Amino acid sequence: MQVLVGPHVQRPSNDQVLVRRTHDLADVVPWQWHGVRVADAARVVVDGTRECDTLRDVRGLVLGAVADGHTDPDALTRLLDNGAVGGTAWARRAVRDAVGGEMDSKEVHGDADALDDTLVRHATFTGAGLSLVHVTPNRYRANPTAFHDRLLAAVADRQRRGLGEPDGLVVTPRGPLLR
DSSP states (O other), X not given: OEEEEOTTOXXXXXXXXXXXXXXXXGGOOOEEETTEEEOXXXXXXXXXXXXXXXXXXXXXXXXXXXXXXXXXXXXXXXXXXXXOOTTOHHHHHHHHTTTSEEEOOHHHHOSHHHHHHHHHHHHHHHHTTOOOEEXXXXXXXXXXXXXXXXXXXXXXXXXXXXXXXXXXXXXOOOGGGOO
16 A cells, blocks of 8 residues: 655655655545545556556556546646656656557467457457557567558548547657657
8 A cells, every 4th residue: 555645754664555755745636435535546547657567567557547537648647747756767658658559469368368358458448439459479570660550550540530539648659650
């Protein structure tokens, strides 16, 4: 469990509670979750990402929270842009990566339960007006440009059909997608 405290509180963390000092405690808008007062969803997601061990886990947390409608990329970006916060590089990258590509490896998506989870996640994204473009690691390594072209073609197709992007989503090509 994490507890947010003001910058002048000097309580140490222990095995059960991680005490996180924050300069913007007054800006945190709490809400009730199962009778417990918690920080807003964007803050919960960002603080949660700071405890993840891999970029993959951070992406799962960010994309899951966005796909389930708990928060959106704009809210996460606003919070992350509020100041330099240690341990948020992966969160910043995951928010930027919420474009809609998904790598479907045999190890992670190969068994029946994992495939079912992938299909449910795909349906959740579709229900939110988003499209996921899937690729296997072998196909991506063989021709990353073809995958990038498919991903950008999916965006262009939405735009041609006048769909644009769902409210709150901004597609910004970056990294290997830059042209």
